[in-house]
Amino acid sequence: MISSLSVAGLGLGVTEPAFAQSVRTLPDFTDLVEQVGPSVVNIRTLEKASVRETQNSPQDEEMQEFFRRFFGVPMPSPNSPRQQRPNKPQQPDEEQPRGVGSGFILSSDGFIMTNAHVVDGADQVVVTLPDKREYKARIVGADKRSDVAVVKIEASGLPSVKVGDVSRLKVGEWVMAIGSPFGLENTVTAGIVSAKQRDTGDYLPFIQTDVAINPGNSGGPLINMRGEVVGINSQIYSRSGGFMGISFAIPIDEAIRVSEQLRATGRVQRGRLGIQIDQVSKEVAESLGLSKAQGALVRGVEQGSPAEKAGLEAGDIILRFDGKAIEKSSDLPRIVGNTKPGTRSMLQILRRGTTRDMAVTVGEVEAEKPTKKAAAPAEKPSSSSLAAKVLGLSVSDLSDAQKKELKLRGGVRVDAVAELAARAGIQEGDVILALSNAETPTVQVFEGLVAKLDRSKPVSLLIRRGDWAQYTVIRPQR
Structure with missing residues (x-):
């Protein structure tokens, strides 16, 4: 101890701990706000509503939540106090406020990108610039599958955003959002990229962040520290309708691909x-x-x-x-x-x-076709066959009429399932096409394959159910 104090007192060779040298200062977003802020707009939507529609149309609970979460404007309920006031009847075809969202300027000639759900169903779209100028906008096109829309205002010389490279975006990187949460224009929030390639839809791998996103932020830009737009704030995970620390943004490269088609043809081909x-x-x-x-x-x-x-x-x-x-x-x-x-x-x-x-x-791409309903499991199979003992299945050969109807060369029909097969999801009426990669055209072939199974390993079965087929796995009974 004395030695240490003496060295300290003499000021000899004492350096900061290594971790202290690696401490980094927090980012300053002020320059980014000045750079990108002028390109972020507020979007209001209006729709025409008649007295009969407003008073008699029941409001779906899911739609109520949708508007509350993303637009910041609750849809009026048929039982709300506002609609129970007899002294203030609404006029037919009166334009009513529908919602509030955000957007950003793609090009100086007035093309603006936002979410499709922000403008969906709107009779009129009003864009407010940061300098308080207002324009009526025309919807160029909207794609619900990607939730991307493009609107156009008649203006020129507008400040447009810079588009970033999403492939360079890293988890843990600082990002910033600008939008109109709850109608509060030009609100700035910041956080980090929490994850990339989040699967929440068929066509888009979302960017997950912890940037505070609330109703009204929809359609606003997600911005990196170089002042480039890397995403469109689109969704939040919430049980209350407010921010809970998980937000999702559409990658800007995917959005740009969609917007180019919308601008060219008004629709997206997939x-x-x-x-x-x-x-x-x-x-x-x-x-x-x-x-x-x-x-x-x-x-x-x-x-x-x-x-x-x-x-x-x-x-x-x-x-x-x-x-x-x-x-x-x-x-x-x-x-x-x-x-x-x-x-x-x-x-x-x-x-x-x-x-x-x-x-x-x-x-x-065309409209999806509904799938057929699966049949319910039936009684237990008899234990006379090897398949019943090993796999819990009772099967029979397909008739010529069944083969013709199903357009199959062969296969065995499941007549009954025991607990083992039922746990694997097999149902009465299913047709087994293959067992462990080998075709099963008849019961004789099927039983022969079962006899050769290695019962210590899981077994794959290719099953036809209705118009669809799927693999399932059974662990054989030893």
């Missing part, structure tokens, strides 16, 4: 294959010999679709599309959706343990 897909689970990957859970499992192929014409079948696993790896099933709709309809693309698939390539001509 590619489609005409298949229903599912995630490849770890157990399915193991049973099929994949080194890891990857790709998109084809559960069903729509009749007359580009996929059927290309020869794609239920049970195939799509590993690559035009050379791009499909790491998870949600990657496929995005990649295909961004492909121009009519494009001839190459698929790499895994079919019954064998990898192969096939060409497909991409179609255009």
Whole structure:
């Protein structure tokens, strides 16, 4: 102790701890606000409402929550005090305030980007610039699937934003938002990027942040420390309608692709294959010999679709599309959706343990078709067969009429399921097409395959149910 004090007293060779040298100062956002603030606008929407519509149309609870969370303007309830006042009747076709959102200027000639849900259903859109000038805006186009919209005001010489590179965005990086939460214009909030590639929709991998986003922020920009827009603030996770520390932004590169199509044609064209897909689970990957859970499992192929014409079948696993790896099933709709309809693309698939390539001509997205309801499980199977003992299944051969109706060459029909098969999701009426990558055209073949199973490992079954097919995994009874 004395030695240490003496050294300290003499001031010899004492340095700061290493961690003290690495302390960084907090960012200063003032320059960014001055740089980007003039390009952020407030968006108000109006709609026409008649007395009968206002008084008699019941307000859906989900719509109430939607408006409360994102616009900051609650939808009036039929039982609200405002509508019970007989001395202030509303006039027919009177324009009523509908909501408040945000947006940002894309180009100096008046093109503005915002969320599709901000302008959806509006009869009139009013844009207010930071200098308080107001303009009536024209909706150029809105795409609900990506929640991106473009509106146009008749003005020139406007300050536009700089578009950033989302691929350079890092988790933990500081970002800032400007918008109109609760109608409070030009409000600035800041935080960090919490995660990238969040799956909350079919076509968009969202940016997750902890930037405070509240009703009215929708459509406003997410800005990096270089003053570039990297996203559009679009959604929040909330149980109360207010900010809870989790916000989502649309990546600006995806939004720009959509906006270019909206400006060119007023709509967005997306590619489609005409298949229903599912995630490849770890157990399915193991049973099929994949080194890891990857790709998109084809559960069903729509009749007359580009996929059927290309020869794609239920049970195939799509590993690559035009050379791009499909790491998870949600990657496929995005990649295909961004492909121009009519494009001839190459698929790499895994079919019954064998990898192969096939060409497909991409179609255009159309309305989804409803899937058929699955049948309920029936009574327990008899224990006379080996399949009943090992897998909990009682099966029978398909009749010629059933094969013709289902358009199948073969398969065995599930007549009854025991607890083991029921836990795997198999139901009476299902048709088993393959067991452990081997086709099961008849009961005799099926029973033979069951006899050869390694009962210490999970077993994959390819099942047809209605118009769709899927893989399931059973751990055999030893």
